[in-house]
Each structure stands twice: as structure tokens, then as C-alpha cells.
Amino acid sequence: MQFLSESHGCDGWKGEMAGRIRAFDWSGTDLGPLDNWPASLCSTVQLMLASPLPMVMLWGRTGYMIYNDAYSEFAGGRHPYLLGVPVELGWPEVAEFNRHVVDTCLAGGTLSFRSKELVLLRNGVPEDVWMDLYYSPVANDLGQPAGVMAMVVETTELVLSERLRQAAEDAYRADNERVRLALNAGALIGSFVWDIRNNVLSADERFARTFSYPPEQDLANLPQHIAESRIHADDRNWVQECVARSLRTAEPYNAEYRVLRPDGSCRWVLASGACEFDEQGRAFRFPGVLIDIHERKSAEESLLKFTRNLEQRVSDEVTARLAAEERLRQSQKLEAIGGLTGGVAHDFNNLLQVIAGNLHLLARHEPENVNVQRRVSASLAAVERGAKLSSQLLAFARRQPLSPAVCNPRQIFDGVGELLQRALGETIQIDVQLPHEPWHINVDRNQLENAILNLAINARDAMQGEGTIVLGAANTTLDQTFCAGKGLVPGDFVRVSVSDSGVGIAAHLLEQVFEPFFTTKADGQGTGLGLSMVFGFVKQSGGHVEIDSQLGQGTRVQLYFPRSLRAVLDDASNVESALGGGNETILVVEDNDAVRASAVELLREEGYQVLTAGHGDAAMQMLLEGTAVDLIFTDVVMPGLIKSSDLAAWAKVQKPPVPVLFTSGHTRDIISRNHQLSPDTHLLGKPYGPEGLLQMIRTVLSN
Structure with missing residues (x-):
């Protein structure tokens, strides 16, 4: 029976991330080369890549990350650098949480969280986010848990909107409660009876006080014009319409209006009553009560103002969010260009360095040949134009190494x-x-x-x-x-x-x-x-x-x-060192054979003792075995476990410290922070010429 087809299980993968996963070198991880991946892993990756939801697989105890296109959008500026990286290094701010997830799922358990609150770094700034998270174990061909499948759905916008809605409801409920308590606490402030046939108004003492009748006024015969004059001018017509409708239709009388006080202030009241009719259907009596609704109306006005403010705040939040999303799109666009530019610049500058190095050596070996010198000069001019173009692209992408200093x-x-x-x-x-x-x-x-x-x-x-x-x-x-x-x-x-x-x-x-x-x-x-x-x-x-x-x-x-x-620092302290050679021992660490060969030949012609290493691992092995050097001249970006920054860290703690000169076409922030070089970091950009290399060598050795 044939268990495997002639094509590998990853051939059916679709999408941008499928291409990135195929192109990635997995031999340095626990997964091993792609061709050796188990069928179960390939099938799971295929299902993940087909999902429209953000999904990421954490493989092995280390949690190497494999994710789909939707998750790459969620990762933002960390994509594509998260691919193949241990999850605790990719998301260091939540490393402890992810370690618990991996341990639980590799033990056969599952985890789920609804609107889990986390603090993530976005554009270098801590930000509170909420997410629905679902974790389950992924089995290998033997049926044993070997990885974790994670589904990530961000709910930040939903959580914040729900909080705004809940705040509005709480405020409205509190205002209504205050109104109810006010009414239950004795909000009745008077009663009245209007004798329609005799046109006589009688009321109790509280009614008379509300409308500011004189203290000596007969309560059984209150002049109506005094009460009418105390009603706010803007409400008077409304009150008269309500009374007339009740007299005409026998509908209950309910009118809210403002009563003017002697001090010029107003107080909201509710006049409530009903018209009584005799056997012939003629109106003869109109009893009613006054209820103090001032607190309720104030609460309603406050609620209305709050609602308007809330609408404005929501509108402002939406506007701000749209602006933030536009800035995020621009930032992601810039990050994408920067990532592409950085990779191209590194390889492009290495090519230019090989060309420039050999041209300079050719010019040195043929000093009397006019044709050679003329053609070398023209070629070097083209190299300089290419280097300038690469530098401009890196500058736009904000990835050029800077050496800031205080100046006027x-x-x-x-x-x-x-x-x-x-x-x-x-x-x-x-x-x-x-x-x-x-x-x-x-x-x-x-x-x-x-x-x-x-x-x-x-x-x-x-x-x-x-x-x-x-x-x-x-x-x-x-x-x-x-x-x-x-x-x-x-x-x-x-x-x-x-x-x-x-x-x-x-x-x-x-x-x-x-x-x-x-x-x-x-x-x-x-x-x-x-x-x-x-x-x-x-x-x-x-x-x-x-x-x-x-x-x-x-x-x-x-x-x-x-x-x-x-x-401002004194410019006099930055005096350039004299150009020339020496007899010191220099360790050249460079993974590009052609670049390394041209640099070694130039340095040996100047009298230096030169040792070479093709990558950081070999260089560190030589140093740990006791090889004595006066300077380490190393490329920034190299393959292997030992990075150039590790070599510099080792050199700094030696007694005496060993000076280090970096060179690169693109540093990728390995030796800098936000592409800002520290004052004690020396970098020679590629492509460089003989004078530039020898100048920097002497400067670093002198310092």
C-alpha cells in the first residue's frame, strides 16, 4: 500500500504566508527541514492557511511560530520577523502567559479566553487590548501533543464600545432614581380647585406659596391673574392650550411649566387634574394638584446634555480611530517598504563592496596603466551612485544607522x-x-x-x-x-x-x-x-x-x-586619525567570500596580520580558544547562532577590551536602538573604499 504521494504535503498550501513558510530555512529549528515535516503537521498548516481567522501554530516546547495571512495583519510591524521565532521572543511582553499556554496544551489541555485583557507593545508603546483566544493541542503522527493551535480575535473596539454604552445606561438609571426618590419624598406642593361656573380659584397654603400670593390672601378666593402672571412667558400659551383641551374633550390635564419665583429664578412644576361635568355635559369644576418636578427636569437636562456629549465623544472617537487606522496603514506600508528595502540594501551593498574592493585593488596593482585607471574611476563612480541610491532608500524607510550628537x-x-x-x-x-x-x-x-x-x-x-x-x-x-x-x-x-x-x-x-x-x-x-x-x-x-x-x-x-x-560637544575632540597601516592583528569576520577576500588582501598589503572567520560561530570559537587579536572587523548581519552583537559583548568585557569595528549595508537594528548608534559603536557602511577602511581601522585602534 502506498501511504505517501510523490508530491510533498506542503504543495497544496495557498497564499502569501504559504510562500514565506516554504522559503524559510527551518533547519535551524526543532521542526527541521520542510521536506522532513510529518504529514500531520503539513495537514494542520494547510488547514490553518485556509482559515480567514487569525491563527498561529506554536510548535514544540520552544513554540516556534507558524501563522496564516490573517495573523500577519494582526502582528503588524512584527511581521514577517515572527515567522520561525520562539513565541516568547516574538511577544516578550506576554512571555509568561504564552509559556503557560504551551505547557498546558503540550500536556493535552485546552484553553479559551473571552475578551482577555493584555498589554501589547504597538509601535513601541504599551497598549491595552482585549482578545478572544482559543488554544488546543496539535498532535504529531503518533497522536501525541507536539504543538499548539491558537486562534486570535481582537475585541478591543467591541469592549470599549460596550463600556461607553454601559456608562450611559448607568448615568440614565441614576438620574431616574433621583427623580423617583424626589417624588416619593413629598414632591406634592399644593392642590387647587377651579369653580368654573363662578370663575373662582381656591387652593391650599402650599399652592399659594408656590405662586407667591400675599400671605394675607384669602385661600378660598385667589385671583387667577396672579397665578397666570407667575407662569413663565414661554410656557403660558402651552398651559392655556392644555386647559382648553381638557375643557373641550374631558381629557386629563397634565401640563409641565416653569413658575417664576420672587428672586427671579424658575421652578418646574407639573399641574395635573381633570374637568368635572354635570348631567347636561357642562364643565363646572376643575380640581388638580401641583407636583414639584424641578429635580427631574434638571436631571433630564443633564441627561440630554450628557447624551449630546456622549454622541460627540463617540463621534470624536470614531474620527480619531479612522485617523489612527490611516496612520497605521501608512506605518504598515512604510514597514513593508522598509523590510524589503533593508534586505535589498544588504545584498546590494555586499555586491557593490565586492566590485569596489576589486576595483581599488586593480587600481593599486596597475598604477601606471592610464586606461585601467580611467576605467576603474568610471566604474567606482557608478558604485558610488549605487551606494547613494541604497542610502536614500534606507533613509526613507527610517532604517539608516544614525550617529546623533548634540549640536547648535x-x-x-x-x-x-x-x-x-x-x-x-x-x-x-x-x-x-x-x-x-x-x-x-x-x-x-x-x-x-x-x-x-x-x-x-x-x-x-x-x-x-x-x-x-x-x-x-x-x-x-x-x-x-x-x-x-x-x-x-x-x-x-x-x-x-x-x-x-x-x-x-x-x-x-x-x-x-x-x-x-x-x-x-x-x-x-x-x-x-x-x-x-x-x-x-x-x-x-x-x-x-x-x-x-x-x-x-x-x-x-x-x-x-x-x-x-x-x-554641545567640542568639535576639537573629533580629530581624524592619520591614514596608514600597522602591524596589529585583525580578525575579519565576513560570510561573503568575495567581500572577505578583498578586505583581507587590502589589510595585508598595509602590513596588518589578518585572521579570518566566515561567521560569528567560527570567530567566537577562535577567540575562546585563546587567539589574541587587536581588533575585530565584523559584518553586522551573518548566519549562525553567534551574532555580531555577541562578539562585541565578549570583546567589551575582556581585559583590556578588544576594539570592534562593524561593517554592513543594513544593520537591521542588531547593533543599534531604533537605528540610533551609541557613541562607542563604530560602523563602516558598505560599500567602502581603501581609504575609508584604513581610516576607520586606525581611528578605532587609536581610541
Whole structure:
């Protein structure tokens, strides 16, 4: 009997996640290579991928995560990095809860939770969420529990809406209870009888006090005009209509109206009664009572006001939610582009490094060959253009490694001034406007100078090469209204602006100007990445970008950066080390053979003793076996269990510490926090040239 068909069980999987699962390297997990997966696991994964509900499988005691397309949307910015990751690492904020789930289900148990409250990190901020969760064991081919199937349905919106509804009902119930207690506590404030035939009104003392009759007035003969004059003018016609209807139709008389008090205030009353008729059907007597309903009417007005406020709050919440969803969509779009860009940049920069390294070596070996030198120079120029393109894409995706430092806008403008004038030409005037004492900011100075240069070049092109560009900085305090929806915290900011008097940008294009590859210039005159790079850099620095423009009147771009209260570091401390070689021992850790070979050859030509390792595991083994090195030169992103950050951690605790120089085309936040490099972290971006490598080697060794 044939138990297995010639095709593997995963061939029938459909959807985006099916492709990701097939492409993932599972050999480093407890599941092993995909081709060796048991039939039960393949079948369960196929059922999960076909489900429209968010589902995730946690396999083995470690809980390696396999999930469907619906769960990838729920995971947000953590997708696709959750695939193949232990659940306690993927969701560290609820690690204890997930450990209990895995232990329970692997023991054969099931768990379910309705509207379970959890605190999850979303965009780096703790957020209260509620979810319906269902967990059940998944059996292997032997029928034993080997994994956990989890179904996740977020109910946050339903829970919050139910809370709002319950609050409104509780308030309404409390108000009605107060009215009932008021009536039961003696709300009757008078009685009256109207003798219709003789047109005489009689009443008790409480009625007379309510309508402010004189104390000496005969209660058996009360002038009706006094009572009528005490009824609020806006209610008088209504009361007369109610009386006339009761006289005409014999319907009960019930009229709510306001009675004017001597102090000018009003009090709500309910007059209730009925008309009595004789045998001939003629009205002759009209008895009734007065009931104090002032508290009830006040409660109703309060409830009406509360209801209106509630409707407004619900409307505001819906508007805010729609805005938040739009920001989330934009954020997810940016994350998707960033993930793609990061992967492409890493491989692309490695390729550029191989090309650049070999070109530099070729130029060194053929110094007298003019043709070789000319062609090498042209090729290196192309490499630099490719590196710039990769850097701009990373900047837009907010994934470029930054080296922020406290600086003064005056320093920035002074440093970029000469470069601006050379780049813009003599027909462009630059008007610099600075406050007397500009506040400090904490930014990557080189990136800010590049951003200003990009904006100035755009301004020059908008003015057809003639005119004045206003370059300014201002101290400003942003309030809650301005910061709403912009990801900013109200407080002190420095606003850097670049303005021109050029052709301007049409209003319907303003929302697109920061998108990558969008440009208003003619074909071949711009990449469309300049403003994208500015946008990504400012957002990554915790700031905000705004652009104002009108056709024929020019454009102004404003960059907002949070104020820093720290002092500016002395530039004199950052003196570059002299270029040159040495005889120290350097461990080169690089998984790309071609990149490693070119770096090793260059370093050996400069006199360095060079050791090599193809990945972090091999490098750590050499170091633990006692190999002595003066510097570790390591790629950031490598295969294996030992990461570059682990090598740096080992080097830091040695006595004396071993300096580390990182290199990468894309760090993936392995050695940085939110792509912000710490002051003691040295990074050489790929592709790099011989001068850049040797300069950084000497700088790190000197430090």
C-alpha cells in the first residue's frame, strides 16, 4: 500500500504566508527541514492557511511560530520577523502567559479566553487590548501533543464600545432614581380647585406659596391673574392650550411649566387634574394638584446634555480611530517598504563592496596603466551612485544607522554654507536667519546637512537657478493641538526651514511629494528620493516635516526637531586619525567570500596580520580558544547562532577590551536602538573604499 504521494504535503498550501513558510530555512529549528515535516503537521498548516481567522501554530516546547495571512495583519510591524521565532521572543511582553499556554496544551489541555485583557507593545508603546483566544493541542503522527493551535480575535473596539454604552445606561438609571426618590419624598406642593361656573380659584397654603400670593390672601378666593402672571412667558400659551383641551374633550390635564419665583429664578412644576361635568355635559369644576418636578427636569437636562456629549465623544472617537487606522496603514506600508528595502540594501551593498574592493585593488596593482585607471574611476563612480541610491532608500524607510550628537543650528548652517554656495551657483543668494540664541538639538549632523542640501537644490531648480533661498532656524513651542496625529509630544522644538520663491507645487500633489520616486521634475532630472530621504531622516530623529506651497508663490519646507538640554560637544575632540597601516592583528569576520577576500588582501598589503572567520560561530570559537587579536572587523548581519552583537559583548568585557569595528549595508537594528548608534559603536557602511577602511581601522585602534 502506498501511504505517501510523490508530491510533498506542503504543495497544496495557498497564499502569501504559504510562500514565506516554504522559503524559510527551518533547519535551524526543532521542526527541521520542510521536506522532513510529518504529514500531520503539513495537514494542520494547510488547514490553518485556509482559515480567514487569525491563527498561529506554536510548535514544540520552544513554540516556534507558524501563522496564516490573517495573523500577519494582526502582528503588524512584527511581521514577517515572527515567522520561525520562539513565541516568547516574538511577544516578550506576554512571555509568561504564552509559556503557560504551551505547557498546558503540550500536556493535552485546552484553553479559551473571552475578551482577555493584555498589554501589547504597538509601535513601541504599551497598549491595552482585549482578545478572544482559543488554544488546543496539535498532535504529531503518533497522536501525541507536539504543538499548539491558537486562534486570535481582537475585541478591543467591541469592549470599549460596550463600556461607553454601559456608562450611559448607568448615568440614565441614576438620574431616574433621583427623580423617583424626589417624588416619593413629598414632591406634592399644593392642590387647587377651579369653580368654573363662578370663575373662582381656591387652593391650599402650599399652592399659594408656590405662586407667591400675599400671605394675607384669602385661600378660598385667589385671583387667577396672579397665578397666570407667575407662569413663565414661554410656557403660558402651552398651559392655556392644555386647559382648553381638557375643557373641550374631558381629557386629563397634565401640563409641565416653569413658575417664576420672587428672586427671579424658575421652578418646574407639573399641574395635573381633570374637568368635572354635570348631567347636561357642562364643565363646572376643575380640581388638580401641583407636583414639584424641578429635580427631574434638571436631571433630564443633564441627561440630554450628557447624551449630546456622549454622541460627540463617540463621534470624536470614531474620527480619531479612522485617523489612527490611516496612520497605521501608512506605518504598515512604510514597514513593508522598509523590510524589503533593508534586505535589498544588504545584498546590494555586499555586491557593490565586492566590485569596489576589486576595483581599488586593480587600481593599486596597475598604477601606471592610464586606461585601467580611467576605467576603474568610471566604474567606482557608478558604485558610488549605487551606494547613494541604497542610502536614500534606507533613509526613507527610517532604517539608516544614525550617529546623533548634540549640536547648535548655527554650527549646522556654518558647516553647510560653503558647500551650499558651490552646489547652488553664484546666481543663487542664501539668506540665513537665526535667533540670537538658538536651542540645541540632538541629531546626526551629517544627515541634517545632507537634508538641507537636498532641499536647497530643489529650491534652486524651482527658481530656474536665480533668486534667494531663505535658510532659517527658530525656537518654538508646540502645543497639543499642533502635535495631534503627528507622533509628537508637546514641548520645545527647533524649526529648521528652507524657503524659495519658485514655481510652487499644486495642492493635489503635496500629499505625494514625500513618497519614494515621486518627482515633479522632467524625466532624467531627478530620482524622486531627495524629499523621501529628508522625510525618513526627520521622522527617525523624532521630528516632523511640513511643506507649504502655492503655485507661482514658492515653497517652504519646515523640519521640527525636539529641543535638547544637553551641552554641545567640542568639535576639537573629533580629530581624524592619520591614514596608514600597522602591524596589529585583525580578525575579519565576513560570510561573503568575495567581500572577505578583498578586505583581507587590502589589510595585508598595509602590513596588518589578518585572521579570518566566515561567521560569528567560527570567530567566537577562535577567540575562546585563546587567539589574541587587536581588533575585530565584523559584518553586522551573518548566519549562525553567534551574532555580531555577541562578539562585541565578549570583546567589551575582556581585559583590556578588544576594539570592534562593524561593517554592513543594513544593520537591521542588531547593533543599534531604533537605528540610533551609541557613541562607542563604530560602523563602516558598505560599500567602502581603501581609504575609508584604513581610516576607520586606525581611528578605532587609536581610541
